[in-house]
Amino acid sequence: MSNLEELNRELEEKNLLGFWTFVRESAYEPSSFFEPCMWKWKDISGALEKAGEVLDLTQSFRRFIGFRTPSVKMGTTNTMLLGAQLVKPGEIAEAHHHTMGAIRFVISGGGAQTTVNGEPFPMEPGDLITTPSLSWHDHYNGSDRPIIWLDGADGPFIKYLGVPVGFPRTRSNHRLTAIAGKIRKRA
Numbered sequence: 001m002s003n004l005e006e007l008n009r010e011l012e013e014k015n016l017l018g019f020w021t022f023v024r025e026s027a028y029e030p031s032s033f034f035e036p037c038m039w040k041w042k043d044i045s046g047a048l049e050k051a052g053e054v055l056d057l058t059q060s061f062r063r064f065i066g067f068r069t070p071s072v073k074m075g076t077t078n079t080m081l082l083g084a085q086l087v088k089p090g091e092i093a094e095a096h097h098h099t100m101g102a103i104r105f106v107i108s109g110g111g112a113q114t115t116v117n118g119e120p121f122p123m124e125p126g127d128l129i130t131t132p133s134l135s136w137h138d139h140y141n142g143s144d145r146p147i148i149w150l151d152g153a154d155g156p157f158i159k160y161l162g163v164p165v166g167f168p169r170t171r172s173n174h175r176l177t178a179i180a181g182k183i184r185k186r187a
């Protein structure tokens, strides 16, 4: 055994790691953490329709179906979970907040509203609404048609940092404290 091999063994026994043992040419090669995957909209919309029949919002405060990549344990990518959500006419997806930042991009339906920290944001197809980390938000569909949006959050990244992703919900809805468009006007 060479002197270097002996040192490496000594370090290993003491739960130490010599930098020279893992820096290799391959460490500088680009690599991916997961395999590609594709989801068909007909499968997603069909599953949401079925979930709308068998699951009401008293059973789960979100009717959300995630896009799970098989090579990623609980996520679409190693940093994000994307999915689709359905809110039926008259339903309120109750208020909550979390450490995750989230986005939602409206696909179909309309006439609904997401309230973020007391400010209502109307939801129509093509709209993109963000909810920053820790902001309270709920969704209300006051229209007569179902609304579906793509929903994404950085939960896997937050989890990787060792931070809890959510908190217990403490209110069923939250009061409107701002008029619609306040943030747009401020910008």
Ligand SMILES: [Fe+2]
Pocket: 096, 097, 098, 102, 137
């Ligand atoms: Fe949320």
